[in-house]
Amino acid sequence: MAEPRMRLRQKGQQFSNPELAGLLEAFGDTQxxxxxxxxxxxxxxxxxxETCHSAAICASYSRRQKIKVDDFKWVLRRDAKKxxxxxxxxxxxxxxxxxxxxxDIGTGEGLVQGKKGAVKELGVDDEGEEGGRKKKKRKTEA
Structure with missing residues (x-):
């Protein structure tokens, strides 16, 4: 697979000045x-x-054309903070x-009625059993 093509960069800044100034202000630069x-x-x-190109190369090693989140995690694996x-x-x-x-936005209630996962998170199944496992019913011959 070929390397990703470099696209022409737009002239000028990519980010607005207020965004960059806010970022610098967070680190102590007031003006x-x-x-x-x-x-x-x-x-x-x-x-x-560079990060996107590295993620694309990582995806190409996995024989994929689409970049996944795991590719970015792989690229950032050596930088613990990022x-x-x-x-x-x-x-x-x-x-x-x-x-x-x-x-549920429509009714304004907290939990959606009839959802199995809402009660299961509390450790109780819909039938009231604890532990999250259901007993299998055996077929009886008639």
Whole structure:
């Protein structure tokens, strides 16, 4: 498989100045210079492009054309801070998705009635058995 093609970059900044200034302000720079904003924009853009290319190469080793989340995790495996942050974001996204499923927007009730997973999370099955296992019913010959 061929290497990913480099696309032509847009001229100028990729990120807006208020976003970059907010990022720098979070790290203590109250009034960043325009040259600082331009340099930060180039650094961030190059990092994103290089990470995406590395993830594409990782996917090509697995004989896939589509990039998966695991490819990005593989690229960031040596940087514990970045990998931890990515894992944290995906965990938070999963919790939000589960909470959205459990909340019924139409009626305003907390749990959706009739969902098996809502009661199962508490350790009790729909039949009232604890432990989460159901007993199999044996067929009787008639």
């Amino acid at each position: 960043p210079l325009p040259a600082t904003l331009t340099t930060l924009d180039e650094i961030i853009t190059d990092f994103i492009i 990998l931890g942050r990515v894992t944290e974001i995906f965990f938070a996204e999963k919790i939000l998705k589960d909470n959205r499923k459990a909340f």
